[in-house]
Amino acid sequence: MRAWTRRLLVPIMVTGLLATAACGSDEQPTGNEKITLNVALFGDFGFKPLYEEYSKAHPNITIKERISDYAAHHQSLISHLATGSGAADIEAVEIGYLSSFTATPNRFHNLLDLGAGSLESQWLPWKWQQGLSTDKKTLIGLGTDVGGMAMCYRTDLFKAAGLPTDREAVSKLWPTWDEYVATGKRYKAAAPKSYFMEASGNMFRAMVEQAPTGVYDDADKLIVDSNAAVKKAWDLTVDAIAADQSAKLAAWTPEWSAAFGKGTFATIVCPAWMTAYIETNAKDAAGKWDIAAVPGGAGSMGGSHLALPKQGKHAQAAYDLITWLTAPEQQKKIFKATGNFPSTPSLYTDPDLTGFSKPFFNNAPLGKIFTASAQAVQPQHQGPKQGDVFNTIGAGLGRIEQGKQSADDAWKQVLSDVAKLG
Amino acid sequence: MRTWLYKADTQLSPYVYISPFFILFAVFGLFPLGYTAWVSLHDWSLLSDEHSFVGLGNYAELLADPYFWNALRNTLSILALSTIPQLILALILAHLVNRPLRAKTLWRLGMLLPNVTSVVAVVVIFSQLFGRDFGLINWLLESFGLGRIDWQAGVASSHVAIAAMITWRWTGYNALIFLAAMQAVPKELYESATLDGATAGQQLRKITIPSIRPTVIFVVIVSTIYGLQVFAEPQLFAGGGPNGIIGGPDRQFQTLTLYMYEHGFNRGFEFGYASATAWVMFGLIVLAAAVNYLITRRIRSSR
Numbered sequence: 001m002r003a004w005t006r007r008l009l010v011p012i013m014v015t016g017l018l019a020t021a022a023c024g025s026d027e028q029p030t031g032n033e034k035i036t037l038n039v040a041l042f043g044d045f046g047f048k049p050l051y052e053e054y055s056k057a058h059p060n061i062t063i064k065e066r067i068s069d070y071a072a073h074h075q076s077l078i079s080h081l082a083t084g085s086g087a088a089d090i091e092a093v094e095i096g097y098l099s100s101f102t103a104t105p106n107r108f109h110n111l112l113d114l115g116a117g118s119l120e121s122q123w124l125p126w127k128w129q130q131g132l133s134t135d136k137k138t139l140i141g142l143g144t145d146v147g148g149m150a151m152c153y154r155t156d157l158f159k160a161a162g163l164p165t166d167r168e169a170v171s172k173l174w175p176t177w178d179e180y181v182a183t184g185k186r187y188k189a190a191a192p193k194s195y196f197m198e199a200s201g202n203m204f205r206a207m208v209e210q211a212p213t214g215v216y217d218d219a220d221k222l223i224v225d226s227n228a229a230v231k232k233a234w235d236l237t238v239d240a241i242a243a244d245q246s247a248k249l250a251a252w253t254p255e256w257s258a259a260f261g262k263g264t265f266a267t268i269v270c271p272a273w274m275t276a277y278i279e280t281n282a283k284d285a286a287g288k289w290d291i292a293a294v295p296g297g298a299g300s301m302g303g304s305h306l307a308l309p310k311q312g313k314h315a316q317a318a319y320d321l322i323t324w325l326t327a328p329e330q331q332k333k334i335f336k337a338t339g340n341f342p343s344t345p346s347l348y349t350d351p352d353l354t355g356f357s358k359p360f361f362n363n364a365p366l367g368k369i370f371t372a373s374a375q376a377v378q379p380q381h382q383g384p385k386q387g388d389v390f391n392t393i394g395a396g397l398g399r400i401e402q403g404k405q406s407a408d409d410a411w412k413q414v415l416s417d418v419a420k421l422g
Numbered sequence: 423m424r425t426w427l428y429k430a431d432t433q434l435s436p437y438v439y440i441s442p443f444f445i446l447f448a449v450f451g452l453f454p455l456g457y458t459a460w461v462s463l464h465d466w467s468l469l470s471d472e473h474s475f476v477g478l479g480n481y482a483e484l485l486a487d488p489y490f491w492n493a494l495r496n497t498l499s500i501l502a503l504s505t506i507p508q509l510i511l512a513l514i515l516a517h518l519v520n521r522p523l524r525a526k527t528l529w530r531l532g533m534l535l536p537n538v539t540s541v542v543a544v545v546v547i548f549s550q551l552f553g554r555d556f557g558l559i560n561w562l563l564e565s566f567g568l569g570r571i572d573w574q575a576g577v578a579s580s581h582v583a584i585a586a587m588i589t590w591r592w593t594g595y596n597a598l599i600f601l602a603a604m605q606a607v608p609k610e611l612y613e614s615a616t617l618d619g620a621t622a623g624q625q626l627r628k629i630t631i632p633s634i635r636p637t638v639i640f641v642v643i644v645s646t647i648y649g650l651q652v653f654a655e656p657q658l659f660a661g662g663g664p665n666g667i668i669g670g671p672d673r674q675f676q677t678l679t680l681y682m683y684e685h686g687f688n689r690g691f692e693f694g695y696a697s698a699t700a701w702v703m704f705g706l707i708v709l710a711a712a713v714n715y716l717i718t719r720r721i722r723s724s725r
Contacts, residue, residue, distance in 0.1 A: 253661025391664035398671025
């Protein structure tokens with residue numbers, strides 16, 4: 001090759017290479033022999049051992065899992081849906097985001113078309129409903145866990161404050177949230193340096209989720225300003241803040257995680273999945289934690305669905321996998337491993353589940369407590385920006401906790417911020 | 423034929439050689455910029471298929487939003503709190519390392535260490551130092567009987583904490599750039615200054631700074647651009663969860679990029695609005711760079 005051709009050709013080739021490299025290639029295997037299914041989750045769902053079991057029975061299926069954190073997972077899912085590529089075959093969707101997808105269901109495979117209709121009886125009716133689009137014609141996701149609520153508490157702190165420690169007696173302290181806050185006042189009087197609850201936002205959220213309607217009415221209209229249940233929850237939470245009951249911890253922060261172990265607060269609203277966080281963050285406090293009933297009856301906080309984005313090329317194979325992963329048998333295994341509570345009521349009479357207890361929680365009967373809680377849940381309609389609305393109200397409570405605003409000013413700002421969301 | 427090819431070669435080859443950068447820049451730089459401008463004129467939600475044209479509506483809404491101005495104020499405050507001490511420290515540091523020292527390379531490499539640390543790691547460590555309940559700084563304050571500070575809750579305290587992270591990470595890096603420029607200053611100037619009895623501080627002010635003026639301008643502008651786009655520090659400082667997006671419940675440390683992120687990736691994924699924010703930020707950064715240039719150009723007058 002002559003010198004000039006080399007000088008001219010090399011840069012052209014380099015440019016060309018860069019251009020093709022940028023395009024990349026992700027060809028799908030033709031034929032049905034080997035299929036790789038990608039599963040995208042936020043946090044650990046406890047699926048890993050199940051994949052191995054499934055691959056043994058289906059040697060042609062390879063399962064790959066990718067885990068990111070809660071917010072990043074949902075954000076990348078939405079951008080992948082919007083740009084039309086990059087979503088996994090199977091995507092987990094938490095209830096806080098699910099309602100924005102059920103409002104615009106066209107980017108997901110309709111599981112009813114894939115045969116999910118016959119499985120409906122497996123799930124709690126409200127859990128099934130949550131996965132349906134607004135017009136009830138599309139099913140976006142199959143339910144994994146539900147967040148039936150309980151109240152986790154520290155027996156040692158209760159003892160020090162002169163409160164009963166036995167879980168039956170503790171449950172009797174707070175049939176209602178008013179009595180919960182009243183108990184908190186007793187607690188603060190006896191142990192002024194310690195806090196009764198980790199953060200007021202959780203208490204507020206639990207109260208609203210227990211009401212027949214929450215922040216949205218059935219027509220997806222925001223009713224934060226008109227729903228008396230919301231205002232009542234707000235006022236009672238403000239009352240608890242004024243009594244200095246909250247440790248003012250923001251969830252998922254390092255301070256929050258550290259506080260579990262150090263025992264700076266005595267109670268935390270405890271959906272089933274929360275037990276796993278308590279166990280990991282408070283390793284040294286084994287046996288000191290116990291679980292009582294949640295004030296105000298029951299309600300569900302959190303919980304997820306598994307959905308199939310339309311971009312996925314192996315709809316049938318992915319559907320087969322999620323029906324298996326969410327079948328009662330598998331949900332039971334996951335509950336025992338991670339604490340995520342099944343959404344399949346056939347298990348609620350299974351002694352293997354109802355008899356389940358954990359030494360970490362002073363042998364509290366987790367199975368029995370969360371079963372009772374999940375069965376008592378009254379379904380509540382969730383609107384498209386459910387999660388954002390709660391975050392906005394939570395910020396308002398945060399401003400009161402940090403002494404930035406009076407309760408009235410905070411409420412006014414919450415209402416105007418929420419109105420902007422609509 | 424030969425001469426024609428030869429001519430084409432000498433005239434075209436240079437362009438072909440430099441083309442990869444410009445092609446990549448056009449694809450990954452100019453196109454997104456233009457597309458963002460286009461998106462910013464629409465009511466563009468990621469989840470819906472309809473994108474209606476709203477003209478400058480997003481910009482009007484943006485400029486009328488008090489939270490935008492709040493974010494701008496926070497950004498400028500954090501910028502001032504971080505850039506000014508950072509540049510002064512970097513100058514002093516470079517000046518010190520530029521003098522005869524044992525194990526020169528060790529000191530110089532050491533200055534780069536904070537910069538090679540991942541920003542996430544930096545923030546995780548600093549967030550723990552600035553922790554309210556179990557933080558080291560509060561523990562120290564308390565042991566001196568000064569009481570605790572809720573670093574995240576206050577406007578000033580949270581800005582100081584975030585600025586501390588930025589300063590820690592970038593001081594050494596800027597010092598190395600200053601150092602490189604200082605090495606080019608003729609030694610004779612210092613020698614004669616020393617003979618005349620000038621102190622180290624006088625030499626820094628009267629000889630070094632005026633001699634490295636172009637580098638100072640460069641560093642000031644680059645730090646300002648970085649400072650206006652600060653994102654990871656405030657986001658991670660809040661420790662995850664919804665407060666990371668709005669910069670604390672009172673938006674006390676929400677920066678412009680966080681504001682953009684809030685609208686782009688929360689609240690219904692309003693990409694049109696977020697794009698408008700991006701363009702306003704772009705304008706602000708160009709403006710800030712121009713103002714910086716004009717101010718720093720006057721350094722010469724101190725000679």
